[in-house]
Amino acid sequence: MEEIKNVQELNDEQLNEAAGGAGQARWISYTIVRGDTLTKIANRFAVSVSKLVQWNNIADPDHIVAGHKLKIYTNR
Helix, strand or coil, rough: CCCCCHHHCCHHHHHHHCCCCCCCCCCEHHHHHHHCHHHHHHHHHHHHHHHHHHHHHHCCCCCCCCCEEEEEEEEC
């Protein structure tokens, strides 16, 4: 899949592939809690850290803030 910078440009097939390809994937909203890292969140929802960064326009992946919400496309 070619690099797409804007998640709104993704079609359903590309979104499903990004979410692990198991079908029935959907957008969810996740509120970051104290102690979370993008790696922990990515593992929990079976997505990559790079996808979380892309989908949420995160400037500094090493600095996330408890209480902020993330958009996640997942089949979990």
